[in-house]
Amino acid sequence: NAGVTQTPKFQVLKTGQSMTLQCAQDMNHEYMSWYRQDPGMGLRLIHYSVGAGITDQGEVPNGYNVSRSTTEDFPLRLLSAAPSQTSVYFCASSYSGENTQYFGPGTRLTVL
Amino acid sequence: KQEVTQIPAALSVPEGENLVLNCSFTDSAIYNLQWFRQDPGKGLTSLLLIQSSQREQTSGRLNASLDKSSGRSTLYIAASQPGDSATYLCAVDSNDYKLSFGAGTTVTVRA
Numbered sequence: 001n002a003g004v005t006q007t008p009k010f011q012v013l014k015t016g017q018s019m020t021l022q023c024a025q026d027m028n029h030e031y032m033s034w035y036r037q038d039p040g041m042g043l044r045l046i047h048y049s050v051g052a053g054i055t056d057q058g059e060v061p062n063g064y065n066v067s068r069s070t071t072e073d074f075p076l077r078l079l080s081a082a083p084s085q086t087s088v089y090f091c092a093s094s095y096s097g098e099n100t101q102y103f104g105p106g107t108r109l110t111v112l
Numbered sequence: 113k114q115e116v117t118q119i120p121a122a123l124s125v126p127e128g129e130n131l132v133l134n135c136s137f138t139d140s141a142i143y144n145l146q147w148f149r150q151d152p153g154k155g156l157t158s159l160l161l162i163q164s165s166q167r168e169q170t171s172g173r174l175n176a177s178l179d180k181s182s183g184r185s186t187l188y189i190a191a192s193q194p195g196d197s198a199t200y201l202c203a204v205d206s207n208d209y210k211l212s213f214g215a216g217t218t219v220t221v222r223a
Contacts, residue, residue, distance in 0.1 A: 004155075031209050042116060042201070042213030043156075050209075058210060090155060094209055099144050099163070101203075101211065103156040 001026050004104035006091050012110045013081040021076040021107050023091030029102075031094040032074040036060065036087040037106075043090060049074055081111045114139045114206045118214035126222050131189035133217045135202030140180045143208070147176050147187050148201040150216070156201065160187070192221045 007022045025032065033048035035058075045058030049068040063085060065077040074093075078085060091104040115138040125131060135145070144163045148156040160169045160176040162185065168177040173190040189196055199218045203211040 033209070035211075035213075040215055042215045043203075043211070044213075045210055048210060092156075092211075099205065099209075100146065100158050100161050101209070102158070103148075105155040106153075108153075 003027065004091055004093050004102050006089075006104035006107050008107060009105070010108050012112065013078075014112055015081060015083060017081050019078050019081065021078075021089055021091075021109070023074045023076065023104060024072050025074075025091075025093040025102070026072065027093065027095065027102070028071060029093035029095045030071070031096065031101075032068065033058070033092050033101075034064070034066065034074070034076045035090045035092065037090060038087050046076065046089075078109075083111045085109065086111045114142075114204055114212040116202060116204050116212050116214040118200075118202055118217050120217060121215065122218045122220075124220040124222060125192055127192060127194060129192055129221075131187075131192050131196065131219060131221075133187040133189075133200050133202075133219070135185040135187070135214055137183045137185075137204045137206075137212070139206055140183050142180065142204050142206045144205045145176075145178055145185050146203045146205070146211070147174075147185075148203060150199045150201055152199075159200075192219075194221045194223045197221050 034046040035043040047066040094101045162178040175188045199216040202214040
């Protein structure tokens with residue numbers, strides 16, 4: 001199993017550009033989520049999904065969209081990038097019968 | 113809203129010393145608490161998960177305790193090694209898989 005994979009590893013955007021951060025898992029986990037990590041702060045939940053076709057907002061959803069058309073994939077879209085979205089983004093997945101969450105390696109995003 | 117605090121923010125110890133990392137949370141109605149390790153520029157690796165009904169969990173040199181009533185968890189790492197140098201994150205699940213994280217404790221073990 002590859003576990004949770006994220007692409008790209010690094011990305012630089014200009015203010016106003018849009019992009020999609022990819023997340024995939026091959027463990028057949030129902031639950032997937034996106035977090036952002038900023039210096040000196042804990043990870044904060046952006047959006048989450050409890051299964052294909054079901055998504056909901058977390059603590060800091062503004063400026064981000066998600067969709068979940070398959071169990072495996074959970075992309076995060078930045079609609080119009082802003083410097084405040086400069087951060088490291090982590091995707092996580094979990095199986096409903098097991099509380100442990102598995103994290104991807106992260107995407108480091110810089111918005112100029 | 114669940115608030116999670118980790119003190120100290122950074123810790124430096126000589127090799128062989130035992131490590132004690134603290135985590136406190138404001139709402140005792142939790143499902144579980146998880147400790148993660150994060151190496152620089154890397155993702156999070158789960159170390160231990162304690163269910164709300166448990167008092168502690170152990171894995172090798174690691175032991176984590178949970179006192180729900182006082183809103184505290186402690187991660188003990190016995191006989192620290194330079195390879196234990198990393199940032200340790202505490203995360204509380206109080207709402208169906210939605211984790212609330214502390215800011216972490218960065219540990220340096222000096223050889």
